[in-house]
Amino acid sequence: MFKLEEIKDVNLEDFQSDVEDHDYIEDLSRIESHDARKFINVGVDTAETGRAGTFIQKDKSVVHCRSCQAGVEMMSITKAEQKYDWLKDYSWKSVSPNTDKFTSQAKNKTHNGYFIRVLPGVKVDQPLQSCLYIAKDRFSQNIHNIVIAEEGSELHIINGCATSPHIASGLHVGVSEFYIKKGAKLTFTMIHDWGENVYVRPRTVTHVEEGGVLISNYISLKPVGSLQMFPTTYLDGEGAVARFNSILVASKGSYLDVGSRIILNAPGTRAEIISRGITYGGTIIARGDLVGKVAGIKAHLECKGLILNNGLMKAIPELSGFVPGVEMSHEAAVGKIDQREIEYLMARGLDEEEAISTIVRGFLNVNIEGLPPGLQEKLDKTISETQKDMM
DSSP, X not given: OOOOOOSSOOOGGGSBSOOOOOOOOSSGXXXXXXXXXXXXXXXXXXXXXXXXXXXXXXXXXXXXXXXOSXXXXXXXHHHHHHXXXXXXXXXXXXXXXXXXXXXXXXXXTOOXXXXXXXXXXXXXXXXXXXXXXEOSTTBEEEEEEEEEEOTTOEEXXXXXXXXXXXXXXXXXXXXXXXXXXXXXXXXXXEEEEOEEEEEEEEEEEEEEOTTOEEEEEEEEOSOEEEEEEOOEEEEOSTTOEEEEEEEEXXXXXXXXXXXXXXXXXXXXXXXXXXXXXXXXXXXXXXXXXXXEOSTTOEEEEEXXXXXXXXXXXXXXXXXXXXXXXXXXXXXXXXXXXXXXXXXXXXXXXXXXXXXXXXXXXXXXXXXXXXXOHHHHHHHHHHHHHHHHHHO
């Protein structure tokens, strides 16, 4: 793992690991309205419109779980471990419990998490949705997830994470292990809305076999106490592909240390990391690490940041090539909005605030592959609302 650069580390003792259970909810229309509103803000629709299945965990309890498509298994990790003896060949094989104190806690004090498996050749037309939700104040939610996309399958998961509006502080520790088999494709879209004093520590490793594809989208537009994530992907099979897109906004008091590492281990593998970050008072450390181990690989990293108010935008792009014949590149830029762009738009009838808003919206307009139209509209609306906060 990378070196922790936070001003203040998280003390696990400040958070409780046990809370009361929540009742299972068969009919999602019975979910409390304030919870449902938080869910929809992170792309989780309780009406399940255009969704192939839903998993919702509130604190430590799985309150809803069902798959609507044959060939898709979705259940709590606890039930999956009881059902499948072979799952021990996947569980805690990519992420070591000894990686750091957070992975250790996730192992020793696990609060469920999801198991999702798509059977060979099954192509899921509509996304599955999962929500990891904290409703108890000062609770440490310790999650372990496993996703297996079997050979030739296709799946899109929308993973929304949020906290109840009344939460003063909380901790989310999420360990995820993804396995993408030969010729499979997984699109994984994360949308986070945590809270000003919530601390978030995802730890993720993915293995992609021959011809497999991983598309990872990460969106964090709302305040968060601190977020630290650096998922690692191994392209182990010939022709495997990984693409990471992230959109980050840091308000005053927010600390985001976000990056991705892709290790290209096989000929013909391809990787791309695209990051957009805006700070208007907070800190963003945007990392990208591409590692070429064999000849015939191609990889590109692009990191761009805007500073709209006093804050820190730090870009750390890294390329490591180990043999001749690798093709790797990166570009990084940090700065302010070009005054000439503002003047150009003002000359065409916009006032200064409208001009800045237009530029910011265009800057954040990263192509998020595979989003359903309804979710894309919601994202566009959220970006517009965030712009108003920035202004």
